[in-house]
Amino acid sequence: MRALCWDGVDKLSVQQVDEPRIVNDQDAVVKVLMSAACGSDLHLVDGYIPGMRAGDVLGHEFIAEVVEVGPGVRERKVGERVVVCSFIACGRCAHCRRGETSLCDNGNPDWGLTSALWGETAGGCFGYSHLMGGWAGSHAEYVRVPYADQGLFPVPDEVSTTRALFASDAAPTGWMGADLAGTSPGDVVAVWGAGGVGQMAARAAMLLGAERVVVVDSVPERLAQVRDHVGAETLDADAVDVQDALRELTGGRGPDVCIEAVGMEASGIGRGIRPLAAYDWVKQQLRLQTDRPTAVREAITACRKGGSVFVLGVFGGVVDKFPLGAVMGKGLTLRAAQQHGHRYIPMLLERMASGELTTEHLATHPMPLEDGARGYELFKHKRDGCVRPVFVL
Amino acid sequence: MVSVGGVVERSSGVTAAVTVERSRAELEGSSALDPLRRLGEGVSYELRPGPGAWGTEVHAAWRGPGSTADARARLERAVREVRQLAETGEVLRNEPRPAGHRSRTPQGALVDWAERHSDRFERLRKAWS
Numbered sequence: 438m439r440a441l442c443w444d445g446v447d448k449l450s451v452q453q454v455d456e457p458r459i460v461n462d463q464d465a466v467v468k469v470l471m472s473a474a475c476g477s478d479l480h481l482v483d484g485y486i487p488g489m490r491a492g493d494v495l496g497h498e499f500i501a502e503v504v505e506v507g508p509g510v511r512e513r514k515v516g517e518r519v520v521v522c523s524f525i526a527c528g529r530c531a532h533c534r535r536g537e538t539s540l541c542d543n544g545n546p547d548w549g550l551t552s553a554l555w556g557e558t559a560g561g562c563f564g565y566s567h568l569m570g571g572w573a574g575s576h577a578e579y580v581r582v583p584y585a586d587q588g589l590f591p592v593p594d595e596v597s598t599t600r601a602l603f604a605s606d607a608a609p610t611g612w613m614g615a616d617l618a619g620t621s622p623g624d625v626v627a628v629w630g631a632g633g634v635g636q637m638a639a640r641a642a643m644l645l646g647a648e649r650v651v652v653v654d655s656v657p658e659r660l661a662q663v664r665d666h667v668g669a670e671t672l673d674a675d676a677v678d679v680q681d682a683l684r685e686l687t688g689g690r691g692p693d694v695c696i697e698a699v700g701m702e703a704s705g706i707g708r709g710i711r712p713l714a715a716y717d718w719v720k721q722q723l724r725l726q727t728d729r730p731t732a733v734r735e736a737i738t739a740c741r742k743g744g745s746v747f748v749l750g751v752f753g754g755v756v757d758k759f760p761l762g763a764v765m766g767k768g769l770t771l772r773a774a775q776q777h778g779h780r781y782i783p784m785l786l787e788r789m790a791s792g793e794l795t796t797e798h799l800a801t802h803p804m805p806l807e808d809g810a811r812g813y814e815l816f817k818h819k820r821d822g823c824v825r826p827v828f829v830l
Numbered sequence: 831m832v833s834v835g836g837v838v839e840r841s842s843g844v845t846a847a848v849t850v851e852r853s854r855a856e857l858e859g860s861s862a863l864d865p866l867r868r869l870g871e872g873v874s875y876e877l878r879p880g881p882g883a884w885g886t887e888v889h890a891a892w893r894g895p896g897s898t899a900d901a902r903a904r905l906e907r908a909v910r911e912v913r914q915l916a917e918t919g920e921v922l923r924n925e926p927r928p929a930g931h932r933s934r935t936p937q938g939a940l941v942d943w944a945e946r947h948s949d950r951f952e953r954l955r956k957a958w959s
Contacts, residue, residue: 442930452930460923490941492930509919529917531851531885542848543914546924547945549906553954561924567945573928583922 440494440577441809441828446484449810454494457573457581462509465585467501467521471602472575472828473800474498474816475523476632477751480701481566482813485727486753488550488566496576496828497523497563498606500598503589504579512586518598519589520786521582522778523606525561525572528587539775544583545570554754560775568753576809578830590782593790599803602827603633603796604785609778610749611637612785614696615645617772618747622646627683627692627739629732631659631671633799633825634749635698639669640794642694651686653679653735655704658822666798683739691741700750701728713758720757727754737763737771748773800827843893846905848913851885854878862916865908866890873905888912903949 440454457466475498480486482495503517513519525545526538533541544561545551550568551559561583564574573580582588592601611634620626626642628635631654642650650669654660660671672682683692703717717729736746737760746769764771788794801824804812812826850857854877857863866875872894878887890909892901914921932938944951 438928440928440930444930444933445935450930454928454930455926457928458926460926461920463918463920488941488944490929490932491935491938492932494928494930527914527918527922529851530913531849534851542910543918543922546922547948548910549948549951550944553951553957556955556958567941571924571927571945577928579928581927584918 438578439806440573441496441806443481443489443493443495444491447482449482449495449813451807451809454577456579459505459507460581461583462507463584463586464507465503465510465513465582465589466505467519467580467582467589468504469499469501469575469578469580469830470518470598471830472496472499472577473602473607473633474813474826475606476634477700478564478813479817480751480753482817483702485701485721486566486568488568490567493564493566494573494577495564496574497565498602499575499580500592500602500605501575501580503585506585510585513589517589518592520592520601520604520782521563521575521580522588522590522609522782523562524776524778525563525570525583526587526779527584528779533587533779536777536780537774538777538779547571562775576806576828587779590786593786596786596789597797599797599800599827600789600795601786603637603799604782604789606776606778607633607799608637608785608794608796609781610634610776611639611698612641612781613774613776614638614698614747614749615641615694617774618694618696618745619770620645620647620694623648624693625649625687626651626694626696627736628652628669628696628698629736630654630698630750631656631663632698635696636663636667636799637796638696638698638749639663640667642696643668644788644793647694649686651683651692656819659824662798662824666795679735680739687741691739691744693741693744695736695740695744695746696749697732697736697747698749699732701752703729703731703750716758726757728752728756730756730759734758734760737769740767740769742767743769745770745772751775799825802826803829806830843891844898844901844905845889845891846902846909847887847889848909849880849884849887850913850916852916854886857886857888857916860916862912865911865915869904869908870894873908899950902953903947906952907949
């Protein structure tokens with residue numbers, strides 16, 4: 438079959454690879470219908486996530502059709518159109534039963550690697566390095582899905598394939614950020630990053646009752662999407678001082694909830710001289726820190742006293758100049774997680790069916806898998822208004 | 831004292847522990863404990879009720895022959911397989927899997943080696959403390 442593979446830093450190619458097969462009884466094999474590139478994939482492409490091996494198949498956000506099920510699969514049937522949660526969760530361990538499915542104890546066979554890095558084992562994720570289980574990704578014609586009864590979600594007939602695609606990762610990630618940050622009716626919520634996850638976090642905050650939601654970015658096309666498709670307010674970081682603007686917008690308090698949806702390659706965009714952003718970039722290039730936490734710092738600085746900050750962007754290692762004093766001094770609640778999609782996807786598909794949640798606009802660049810390398814190039818450099826390349830198989 | 835989910839050395843050997851989302855009664859006599867039983871007489875284990883809603887703690891100790899590093903890795907893998915068998919009924923495998931051309935590079939060799947020996951990396955978490 439064809440698959441888009443990582444060949445090294447900034448090197449991608451479509452190759453012929455073996456088709457997956459049932460390995461464990463609870464597996465299914467699915468035929469991919471669409472697979473989206475996610476902003477977090479760029480960290481892999483750019484070489485900032487250790488544990489990538491030349492030949493690894495990329496991709497974790499996808500919608501598919503079930504073509505084969507193992508003898509231990511009870512619920513899913515061949516022929517169903519399904520959204521696949523990007524994280525692999527057994528549904529029966531202590532963390533899954535608590536709804537923390539990205540922390541599943543059983544979904545990552547390479548458990549020792551993240552245990553060494555983070556003190557405990559992270560869950561498994563499709564196409565996201567050997568740290569996260571070494572699972573082959575979804576930029577391919579077929580994918581093996583472990584724990585199929587837990588990770589495959591039938592799509593209602595009335596939801597289009599393109600809309601449902603983003604129930605795999607971007608929508609549940611965004612929803613989780615707004616939910617676990619404690620967004621409540623009447624809140625002012627600020628979101629850093631107007632990519633797919635940031636837009637979904639903003640929409641989730643609105644649906645959870647926030648009174649005002651404002652998204653910070655500097656890419657005009659993405660800010661326009663926020664206004665036109667999400668219905669939230671925007672702040673152009675190239676045009677205004679974000680900290681001043683958020684103070685003004687909240688009567689001097691700061692937002693109740695601040696959601697970071699940027700991740701480890703924050704560009705440090707914004708008006709004026711940004712010494713800490715430059716510092717982050719230099720230190721990351723010299724591998725003296727693994728991640729650039731520029732947007733996290735901004736969110737912590739902006740948040741009101743006693744407020745809540747949620748980190749949705751992917752971070753892998755250590756950062757410098759982290760404002761722990763502000764977290765302490767302002768009494769902030771700081772949380773972060775990879776997406777616990779299993780607890781949100783059925784609800785999100787219902788909202789997609791009712792029209793409350795729309796996502797098609799994110800798929801700015803549908804294209805065949807053969808154009809995968811070009812798609813990532815457009816996405817990485819935000820050329821041609823690219824918010825998400827979507828590979829149609 | 832053994833910490834939940836952790837590994838500590840005792841003068842008498844190496845220990846490992848996991849918390850399993852099953853009751854003690856469900857685990858006792860279960861074939862889920864076979865990965866520990868297969869390690870032989872040099873391994874002992876104990877089932878203790880976890881606090882609150884935390885299922886059952888499986889504590890295992892290695893007093894058999896072999897190097898400490900080998901023992902630690904084998905014991906840690908065994909308790910995790912016990913947990914998987916008890917909770918899901920099978921041990922999840924990530925191979926065989928589709929992959930493109932695996933070019934021979936130092937980084938690639940390192941990743942391959944790290945994945946084959948991931949059970950030996952668990953101990954490195956102590957470097958952060």
